[in-house]
Amino acid sequence: MPELPEVEYAAGLARRFAVGRTIERVSVHHRAQRRSLPAAAARRVVGDAVVRLERRGKYQVLHLSSGRALAVHFRMNGDWELMEPGAALPRHARVVVHLSGGVGLALVDSRALATVTLHAAGEAPLPDLGPEANTDAFDAPWLAAWFRKRRGPVKPALLDQRAVAGIGNIYASEALWLARIDPRTPVNRLDSRAISRLVGAVKRVMARAIARSARYYNADGSNSALRFNVYDREAKPCRRCGTPITRIVQAGRSTYFCESCVRKGA
DNA sequence: ATAGGCCTGGAC
């Protein structure tokens, strides 16, 4: 579930729920979770208030009144579950931020791959990230400049969060399909028109998903009502031309595309 | 660029 649109939605929920409240306790319910959040770190934030919740790419940052920050990354399966006073621990709750008023912000994640990290005041809580995929800061000149410094096929390149923040494996395939670009095209072979199409397609895909995720987001992380054009549609007819969708593996991850819709040379 | 690791659950 969690690429930029889904994280945006989850962040909105958590923001309305947690900002203005004070952290009374942080409980960790899976040992793998201690790799990113050791017990001492979980203890250190007690008494801190959540003053702001920021989403950046697929990350969320809980800015605390002391200047410290908690950075959260959902990875493959993470999500928030909001616990009202007296609520039972949700299934797959891995970390719970217990807040004033008796509520709890629960990180649920069946695979326990999500991360929560504590950062001291003045320390950058996030790695180097490119412009947000859904904003004007992400534009064709930027992407062209990035591609000039890189090599290799365009689809894995789109997943590099330093190039553009927030795109994941699903929306990378979706955007390339919309732009009619072959995912195997080396980035140095994309002309400026193709790059412009790609930037436009990324923004359209993001905007649509953001608009829909508010309605179709399920607590278990599934987004079943979302209808993808190519993702997970191997051998099914392309919605544009009917040709069976092709699945290949790039950088160890599935890529879906339509071989006939793709424009020659891009 | 690829392989393996981290984890669990669902599909087959």
Place this chain on the structure above:
DNA sequence: GTCCAGGCCTAT
């Protein structure tokens, strides 16, 4: 049982 998964890191 096997394979796969919307992410990302490290090692080769």
